[in-house]
Amino acid sequence: MLNMEIKPFFIIMLIAMLVMAIGVILFVVLYQRRVIKHQLDLKLLNAQKELEVLKASIQSEEEERKRIAQELHDDVGATLSSARLFLNADVNNITAEQIIISKKLIDDSLSKIRMVSYKLQPNTLINLGLQSALENMIEILNKSGTIKATFEVYRDIPRMESYAELHVYRVVQELLTNITKYANATHLTLTLNLDSRIRIILIHDGNGMTNEQFEELSKSPKGQGLKNIKNRLRIVNGQIEFLKIEDYYRILVFIPLPNE
Amino acid sequence: MKVYFNQNIQWAGNLFLALEIFFFAAFFINFLAAKPRWFYWLITFLLLFWFLYEGAESRFMVFNRFGASVLCITYSVLCLISYWRILRLQNYHFIEQSGAFWIISGVFIYASTSSIVFALPEILKDETAFNVNVWWYFYILINIIRYVLIGIGLRLYAKYGD
Numbered sequence: 001m002l003n004m005e006i007k008p009f010f011i012i013m014l015i016a017m018l019v020m021a022i023g024v025i026l027f028v029v030l031y032q033r034r035v036i037k038h039q040l041d042l043k044l045l046n047a048q049k050e051l052e053v054l055k056a057s058i059q060s061e062e063e064e065r066k067r068i069a070q071e072l073h074d075d076v077g078a079t080l081s082s083a084r085l086f087l088n089a090d091v092n093n094i095t096a097e098q099i100i101i102s103k104k105l106i107d108d109s110l111s112k113i114r115m116v117s118y119k120l121q122p123n124t125l126i127n128l129g130l131q132s133a134l135e136n137m138i139e140i141l142n143k144s145g146t147i148k149a150t151f152e153v154y155r156d157i158p159r160m161e162s163y164a165e166l167h168v169y170r171v172v173q174e175l176l177t178n179i180t181k182y183a184n185a186t187h188l189t190l191t192l193n194l195d196s197r198i199r200i201i202l203i204h205d206g207n208g209m210t211n212e213q214f215e216e217l218s219k220s221p222k223g224q225g226l227k228n229i230k231n232r233l234r235i236v237n238g239q240i241e242f243l244k245i246e247d248y249y250r251i252l253v254f255i256p257l258p259n260e
Numbered sequence: 261m262k263v264y265f266n267q268n269i270q271w272a273g274n275l276f277l278a279l280e281i282f283f284f285a286a287f288f289i290n291f292l293a294a295k296p297r298w299f300y301w302l303i304t305f306l307l308l309f310w311f312l313y314e315g316a317e318s319r320f321m322v323f324n325r326f327g328a329s330v331l332c333i334t335y336s337v338l339c340l341i342s343y344w345r346i347l348r349l350q351n352y353h354f355i356e357q358s359g360a361f362w363i364i365s366g367v368f369i370y371a372s373t374s375s376i377v378f379a380l381p382e383i384l385k386d387e388t389a390f391n392v393n394v395w396w397y398f399y400i401l402i403n404i405i406r407y408v409l410i411g412i413g414l415r416l417y418a419k420y421g422d
Binding site: 010 | 340343346347355356361365368369372373375376377380398402
């Protein structure tokens with residue numbers, strides 16, 4: 001009698017235990033596959049992002065080269081050609097005025113070459129850091145007369161890795177170019193502040209954009225500059241926000257502190 | 261036909277279990293990177309001592325089912341910890357190519373089911389209450405699966421390492 005009662009229970013227990021053991025093994029295999037698939041997907045996504053950044057960086061480099069070539073050809077080339085024309089005259093008949101004009105044209109060319117060289121790699125940025133380079137950038141913008149720009153510092157920002165400083169510098173440069181080109185702004189303020197992050201705030205009275213417009217434009221083929229801003233900020237783990245407060249547009253750029 | 265354990269060969273089962281303790285101790289201590297090693301080897305020797313003490317009463321001539329059941333439960337727990345380690349470390353891109361995984365799976369299938377096979381008759385304390393055939397054939401089947409899986413594991417271990 002006892003045998004009859006125990007036997008089925010015993011068999012069920014054994015089968016249940018076997019099923020449980022196989023279940024645990026299957027769970028381990030399937031879970032492991034899922035995790036590996038997830039990891040591979042993440043790696044693929046990162047690789048795609050890196051490729052995108054690389055593409056954008058190559059494209060921006062090409063555009064920069066094109067712009068420099070154009071600047072050298074149209075400005076420096078034309079000025080030097082004029083100087084050559086003045087100096088091409090007969091040596092005995094050359095006037096003092098012609099020499100003075102030629103000298104002025106050559107000086108202009110030199111200054112333009114210096115400007116191109118500065119744009120390529122600003123010395124202030126390398127030697128004195130981002131804060132001084134941005135101050136210098138605002139000074140040059142003011143001198144151009146296109147906009148009335150002011151520079152304010154609430155707290156000095158620390159020096160960062162050179163690549164990070166260059167990326168942030170290029171971001172601000174691109175933002176300022178966009179403001180002067182498209183926003184029709186007459187006044188602009190660049191403010192630097194520091195708390196848990198470095199804060200770069202640009203306020204202007206022109207036609208700005210919202211976060212949504214920025215996202216939309218940066219995805220369009222025309223928004224190469226905005227795409228570069230995004231990519232450069234991604235490299236330095238930075239963030240950007242576009243706000244409109246009353247009649248002023250604000251662009252906030254947040255950069256993590258160097259030790260983070 | 262009913263098959264009963266031949267009392268004369270039960271000492272071989274005891275000896276085999278005692279030797280098995282060393283094999284699994286070496287495997288798990290190595291796989292789980294358990295430190296300090298001397299501490300886990302001490303536990304292994306204490307377990308062995310306890311197993312021998314349990315069987316000494318019958319002069320090792322009767323298979324020590326209670327001891328075997330305790331060992332199987334210990335191995336099952338170690339296998340679960342090993343699975344947890346495999347999932348946590350994520351070192352294996354192809355888990356099927358890991359010798360350790362197959363060895364652990366073989367041990368786990370054997371240990372988790374055999375613990376019941378060994379424990380139930382011991383708990384019931386009634387040798388006539390169950391049919392020896394049932395657990396004997398089941399035990400053989402589980403052992404075949406175990407050795408096949410451990411064999412695959414050792415082959416992979418030799419081929420790829422772990």
